[in-house]
Amino acid sequence: MKNLLERVRDGEILVADGAMGTMLMDHGLRPGEPPESLNLTRPRVLEEIARLYLEAGADIVETNTFGASPLRLSSYALEDKTEEVNRNAVLAVKKAAKNRACVVASCGPSGKLLKPYGDTEPEDMYNSFQRQMKALISAGINAVSIETMTDLKEATLAIKAAKATSPSTPVMAAMTFDLTPKGFFTVMGTSIEEAARGLEEEGADIIGSNCGNGIENMVKIAKQFKKHSKLPIIIQSNAGIPEIKGDKPTWPETPEFMAEKAKELVSLGVSIIGGCCGTTPEHTRTLRKMVDLQR
Amino acid sequence: MDILKEISVRLQQGDDERVCELTRQAVEKKVPPRAILDEGLIGGMNIIGERYKAHEIFLPQVLLAAKAMYAGTDVLRPLFVKEGMPAIGKVVIGSVQGDLHDIGKNLVGIMLKGAGFEVIDLGNDVPPERFVETAEKEDAAVIGISALLTTTMPVMKRTVDLLEEKGLRTKIRTIIGGAPISEEFAKQIGADAYGYDSTNAVESVKRLIMANESD
Numbered sequence: 001m002k003n004l005l006e007r008v009r010d011g012e013i014l015v016a017d018g019a020m021g022t023m024l025m026d027h028g029l030r031p032g033e034p035p036e037s038l039n040l041t042r043p044r045v046l047e048e049i050a051r052l053y054l055e056a057g058a059d060i061v062e063t064n065t066f067g068a069s070p071l072r073l074s075s076y077a078l079e080d081k082t083e084e085v086n087r088n089a090v091l092a093v094k095k096a097a098k099n100r101a102c103v104v105a106s107c108g109p110s111g112k113l114l115k116p117y118g119d120t121e122p123e124d125m126y127n128s129f130q131r132q133m134k135a136l137i138s139a140g141i142n143a144v145s146i147e148t149m150t151d152l153k154e155a156t157l158a159i160k161a162a163k164a165t166s167p168s169t170p171v172m173a174a175m176t177f178d179l180t181p182k183g184f185f186t187v188m189g190t191s192i193e194e195a196a197r198g199l200e201e202e203g204a205d206i207i208g209s210n211c212g213n214g215i216e217n218m219v220k221i222a223k224q225f226k227k228h229s230k231l232p233i234i235i236q237s238n239a240g241i242p243e244i245k246g247d248k249p250t251w252p253e254t255p256e257f258m259a260e261k262a263k264e265l266v267s268l269g270v271s272i273i274g275g276c277c278g279t280t281p282e283h284t285r286t287l288r289k290m291v292d293l294q295r
Numbered sequence: 296m297d298i299l300k301e302i303s304v305r306l307q308q309g310d311d312e313r314v315c316e317l318t319r320q321a322v323e324k325k326v327p328p329r330a331i332l333d334e335g336l337i338g339g340m341n342i343i344g345e346r347y348k349a350h351e352i353f354l355p356q357v358l359l360a361a362k363a364m365y366a367g368t369d370v371l372r373p374l375f376v377k378e379g380m381p382a383i384g385k386v387v388i389g390s391v392q393g394d395l396h397d398i399g400k401n402l403v404g405i406m407l408k409g410a411g412f413e414v415i416d417l418g419n420d421v422p423p424e425r426f427v428e429t430a431e432k433e434d435a436a437v438i439g440i441s442a443l444l445t446t447t448m449p450v451m452k453r454t455v456d457l458l459e460e461k462g463l464r465t466k467i468r469t470i471i472g473g474a475p476i477s478e479e480f481a482k483q484i485g486a487d488a489y490g491y492d493s494t495n496a497v498e499s500v501k502r503l504i505m506a507n508e509s510d
Contacts, residue, residue, distance in 0.1 A: 075419070113398075116309075117358035180350040187398070189353025242475045 004060070004102045004143045005170040005205055008232045008271040013295075015288050016060040016104070016236060016274025017053035018281065024049070024064070034076045036068045039088040046089055050096035056281035057288030060272065061101055062145060063089040065136060066108035071120070071128035075111060086135035094140065104143045104172070105136040107158055114153055122157060129161035137162075143170040146204075147236070148211045150176055150186040152195060156202040163203050172234050172272070173204040176212040177221055184221055192221060196228035210236035211276045214253050215261040222270050232271035237262070239278030251278030255286035262287055266294045298326065302335030302367065307343055309359025311366040318367040328374040329381060333411070336367045340409025348494040354402070361405040368408075382413035384504040387430045388439040389417035391450035399473060400441035402493040407439075410497045423454040430467045436504050439496065440486075442473040451476075452484035459485070468503040472496055 008014065024035050027045045038045055050061045068086050070079040078085065086105075093103050110128055112120040136144065144162045149155035155173055162171045175195045177184040184192050192209075199207045207229060209221045218237040225233045237258065239251035258279070265273050273291065275283045296304070298321050305313040314336075321331045343360040346352045372380060386407055390400045400416075407414045415433055417425060421440075430438050438458075440451050451471050458464045464485075471481050472490040481489035487503055490496025 113358065117355040117362075182350055185350075185353065187354050189355060243477070 003170065004104075005232075008206065013266060013270070013291050014059040014102075014272045015057060015284060015291055016234070016272050017050075017056075017058040017062055018275030018279030018283050019239075019277050020049070020062065020064055020066070020106075021277065022280075023052070034067065034073075034078065035064060036066075036073065036085050036089070037076070037078065039064055039068070039085045039092075040081060043088045043092040046092035047096045050093045052281045053284055054096060054101055056284035058274070058284050059101055060104050060143075060274065061093050061097055062104050062106045063093050063136070063141070064106070065089045065132070066106045066147070067111070068135075069107065069110055069128045069132040071110040071112055071125065072108070082131055083135045086132055087139040090136060090139035090141055102142040103140075104145045105141040107132060107136075107144060107146045107162075108148050109150070109154060114151065122153070125154060126157045126161055129158045130165060133158075133162045133165040137166045137169055141169070143172060145234075146171065146173045148176050149173065150190070151188045152186075152190045152198045155195075156198060159199065159202040159204050170205045171203065172206040172208070173199045173202075174208045174210040174234055174236065175199075177209055177217075178212060179217055179220075184217075184224065192224040193228045196225055196231075200229055200231055204231070206232045206234050206271065208234035208236075208270070208272070210234070210274075211238055214238055214240035215258045219261060219264045219268070222265055222268050226268055226270075233269070234272040234274070235265055235270050236272075236274040236276040237279070238276045239280075239283065242278060253278070255280070255283040258283055259286040259290040262290060263294065266291065298324065299330065299335040299338070302331065303339035303342065306336060306339030306360055306363040306367065307346075309356060309363055311359075311363040314363040315366040315370060318370040322370065322374065328371050332368070332371055332381065336364050336371075337409060337411050340364055340406075344406050344409060344494045344497065348492065354398070357402065357405060361409065364409060380413065381411070383411045384437065384500070385413045385415065385433055385435040386437045386439055386500055387415045387417060387426060387433065387435045388441070389421035389426060390419045390441045390443075391421060391448075391454075399443065399493070400439075403439060403441065403472065403490065403496045406493045406497045407500060410501070412497075412500065423450060423457050426454050427457045427461065427463070427467075431461075431463065435467065436507060437468045437470060437500050439470045439472070439490070439500065442471070442476060448475065448480070451486065455485045466507075468507060470496060470499055470503065 070082045073079045146158040215237040240253040302317045404414045404416050468487040470488040471486045478489045488499040
């Protein structure tokens with residue numbers, strides 16, 4: 001089987017899965033409970049969620065390891081369990097994927113701020129990412145997805161840690177942008193052009209954006225990534241910005257709306273299209289149909 | 296350059312060492328500590344707040360300026376031993392249960408301190424009882440609650456309800472904020488204000504305190 005990077009480089013458009021957090025809550029994660037704690041207590045739930053996205057037609061399923069770097073886990077006093085948390089998540093998704101889909105390891109921000117504006121030494125952050133990467137890669141993944149990054153320096157430390165652990169494992173790196181009157185910037189002030197250059201220079205194989213925006217802004221973000229980089233692009237859109245109806249938050253972008261707008265991502269040449277916060281297996285299913293029809 | 300102006304300028308550049316040094320010099324020159332605080336440090340942070348709001352600068356510059364501000368206030372603190380650091384009001388802030396995304400809340404804390412408030416930051420995972428108990432004990436005028444996850448939003452309502460049960464609703468005001476929060480949600484749960492960003496939150500807290508004082 002061709003690996004993820006080869007498929008993308010051959011011009012295939014891949015569909016990635018959708019939100020994890022809301023799915024975990026539907027499966028019994030209680031408010032206040034760290035999402036990664038389920039990896040220790042109920043890994044079967046992770047298998048089930050992966051299966052739902054696979055049945056919906058996802059080519060890529062992500063592991064429940066967004067917050068599983070030891071620095072981040074230390075907020076829950078779970079850092080000693082780093083290896084187990086990461087390994088269990090990979091094994092659960094692999095069981096569901098049965099070699100028919102790409103198992104991609106999610107790696108989110110450390111939750112710490114780097115010096116000089118924060119208190120964390122770059123070396124400590126790097127070591128934290130590397131410990132997570134070692135656990136993920138030794139459990140047998142197809143690629144790493146470094147995501148929801150807002151600090152370019154932090155993103156590059158994560159890329160470096162992944163590449164140092166396994167030069168052959170494909171690395172995707174996605175950042176989260178806000179639309180300001182002066183264009184798209186991360187909260188730390190990184191522009192799309194700077195992100196594209198910085199992530200590519202550090203050795204990321206696929207770059208792009210996830211979270212923070214609905215599909216319409218994501219199309220604009222993808223356009224700029226295309227302008228500033230020749231690398232394959234990944235876009236994982238939120239289902240819009242949540243609105244409160246009654247006492248429950250609802251996400252405004254329906255699967256149909258998202259898939260219709262995502263046609264523009266296909267025509268822009270985006271390589272991987274998936275969902276982030278607020279999306280469901282129904283969004284995956286509709287994106288799948290759209291991508292298949294565009295071929 | 297006037298030394299207070301220079302403190303403000305260096306603070307805006309995030310030069311904590313220079314701000315510390317200049318604040319010491321100002322004290323030695325017998326500049327009233329209150330003026331150093333208001334015109335130098337808070338003056339500089341106000342400009343930072345405005346420039347952040349206008350998207351001229353980003354989070355790192357705000358964080359660096361805040362570090363410089365703390366370097367200056369650390370020098371001044373011993374001079375206010377008797378009366379305590381002057382503050383225009385006391386605010387208890389925190390992120391609600393299960394919410395680990397605290398950059399927004401920290402930013403509001405920085406901006407509030409920068410505007411001259413005393414801020415008690417309870418950190419993350421703060422249950423409703425702790426918000427209310429702390430505000431009562433510290434005689435705080437406002438509780439500020441942040442949430443980024445939609446699932447943690449009900450905790451905000453419980454905090455407001457708890458104030459109501461204790462008959463504190465008119466004494467301790469509430470302001471809420473965070474990505475999934477809206478003005479409509481604030482009204483719905485009975486919070487007194489909604490801060491759509493950190494500078495707006497500071498303006499709203501000022502308004503709440505003024506309204507309470509004129510009651």
